Amino acid sequence: MKKIPKFKADEETARFWGTNSFQDYYKDTKETGIKFVRRPKKTVAVRLDPDDIKSVEKIAERKGLSYTSLLRMWIKEHLEKEERHMA
Numbered sequence: 001m002k003k004i005p006k007f008k009a010d011e012e013t014a015r016f017w018g019t020n021s022f023q024d025y026y027k028d029t030k031e032t033g034i035k036f037v038r039r040p041k042k043t044v045a046v047r048l049d050p051d052d053i054k055s056v057e058k059i060a061e062r063k064g065l066s067y068t069s070l071l072r073m074w075i076k077e078h079l080e081k082e083e084r085h086m087a
Helices: 010-019 050-063 067-086
Strands: none
Touching: 050 067
């Protein structure tokens, strides 16, 4: 069984894994738990025209998203754009 060497820099690590297969070294690894923490969200009620909601639902369906996810995405994109514009 091969041992994973100790690396001094990210570039060295990248070169090693770019030329070696993980399958040759997997026995030298151990499982670890990864915990993803979602930031709590706050519910906001927004009144929208029913036709606008239908339009958003159609667009979201084509993108494979829920309409609420699409709306959140659009709001976030617009906020980032505004923040860049104001900076």
